[in-house]
Amino acid sequence: xxxxxxxxxxxxxxxxxxxxxxxxxxxxxxxxxxxxxxxxxxxxxxxxxxxxxxxxxxxxxxxxxxxxxxxxxxxxxxxxxxxxxxxxxxxxxxxxxxxxxxxxxxxxxxxx
Amino acid sequence: xxxxxxxxxxxxxxxxxxxxxxxxxxxxxxxxxxxxxxxxxxxxxxxxxxxxxxxxxxxxxxxxxxxxxxxxxxxxxxxxxxxxxxxxxxxxxxxxxxxxxxxxxxxxxxxxxxxxxx
Numbered sequence: 001x002x003x004x005x006x007x008x009x010x011x012x013x014x015x016x017x018x019x020x021x022x023x024x025x026x027x028x029x030x031x032x033x034x035x036x037x038x039x040x041x042x043x044x045x046x047x048x049x050x051x052x053x054x055x056x057x058x059x060x061x062x063x064x065x066x067x068x069x070x071x072x073x074x075x076x077x078x079x080x081x082x083x084x085x086x087x088x089x090x091x092x093x094x095x096x097x098x099x100x101x102x103x104x105x106x107x108x109x110x111x112x
Numbered sequence: 113x114x115x116x117x118x119x120x121x122x123x124x125x126x127x128x129x130x131x132x133x134x135x136x137x138x139x140x141x142x143x144x145x146x147x148x149x150x151x152x153x154x155x156x157x158x159x160x161x162x163x164x165x166x167x168x169x170x171x172x173x174x175x176x177x178x179x180x181x182x183x184x185x186x187x188x189x190x191x192x193x194x195x196x197x198x199x200x201x202x203x204x205x206x207x208x209x210x211x212x213x214x215x216x217x218x219x220x221x222x223x224x225x226x227x228x229x230x
Contacts, residue, residue, distance in 0.1 A: 033218055042118070042205055042221035043156075088155060090219075099146075100219060102156045 004089045004103025012109045019076040021106040023089030024069075030092050032065055033100070034074050037086045046074075046087075081112045115139055116208050118222025125196055125229055133191045133225045135206030141186035142208035146219070147179075150203040162189040196229040203227075 007022045025032070031050045035043040049056045049065045049072070056063045062075040076083055086107050090100040115138040125131050135145055143164050148156040160181050161169040168181035178200075180192040189208075193200055203226050207219040 035221075040203070040224070040226065042116075042223040043207070043219075045218035045220070048218050099158065099161060101158070102148075104155050107153070 004091055004101060006087075006089060006103040006106045008106060009104065010107045010109070012111065013079060015079060015081055015110055015112050017079055019079050019083070019108055019110070021074045021087050021108070023072045023074070023103050025072075025089070025091045025101075025103075026070065027091075027093065029067075032063075032072050033090045034061075034063060034072075035088045035090060035102075037088065037105075039085075043088065076108075079108075079110045081110050084108060084110045114210060114220045116142075116206065116220045116222045118206055118225055120225055121223060122226040123228070125227070127197055127229055128195055130192055130194045131196055131227060133193075133204055133206075133227075135189045135191070135208070135222050137187045137208045137220070140208075140210055142189075142210070143186065144209045145183060145189040146207045146209075147181060147189075147191050148205045148207070150205060150224075152203075156205060159191075193227065196227070198229045201227055201229045 004023050004025045013019055029051050031048050033048045034046040037043045047058050047063050049063050060077045065072045086105045088105045089103040117136045117138050119134045145162040147159045149159050150156050158171050159174045162181045162183040164183045164186050170176050183189040203224050205224040207221045210217045
């Protein structure tokens with residue numbers, strides 16, 4: 001079964017607005033990562049947050065991690081049409097292997 | 113850096129034939145590569161872990177004889193879909209890791225292969 005569940009499944013916003021996506025997972029982790037996938041393409045790594053970190057920023061991206069609630073959120077500020085994509089969280093199984101399990105994904109559509 | 117090339121990007125084949133998909137790490141050596149399958153508007157499902165010089169580790173429910181994985185070098189892993197059937201039609205994606213531990217490093221993905229079996 002999939003490790004991560006994401007919410008919402010789909011999100012449609014206007015350009016310039018902020019987009020927030022949430023991810024919940026089930027077991028202990030070493031880190032949690034967020035990836036972006038444009039339609040029909042592979043995944044692009046956005047940000048990695050370790051289990052001992054609570055917040056991380058990268059450009060217009062802000063990721064939070066709450067290990068007590070086993071949840072993470074990805075905030076994209078000042079969204080652009082080019083941000084239109086599917087966003088996935090991925091968690092490892094805390095064993096140090098790369099056996100990541102991906103969440104169900106959020107399909108973000110940014111309207112110009 | 114850390115570029116993964118996947119080929120072909122799309123392929124159409126007839127039922128009963130076999131299709132080989134290549135995954136290459138272009139500027140780094142990948143001791144471990146992963147193969148995923150993705151259905152439309154769904155998440156990635158891990159099929160198998162490919163280790164250089166050893167047998168692949170398949171996830172539960174994935175047929176080893178149908179999805180043959182070979183990781184003959186540190187820069188190349190191949191997935192062969194044998195005796196393909198229409199239900200094998202899907203988007204297949206590979207990824208590669210830079211090191212042994214996931215603690216600090218992300219995965220690097222190919223652009224995927226769209227397989228259509230007629």
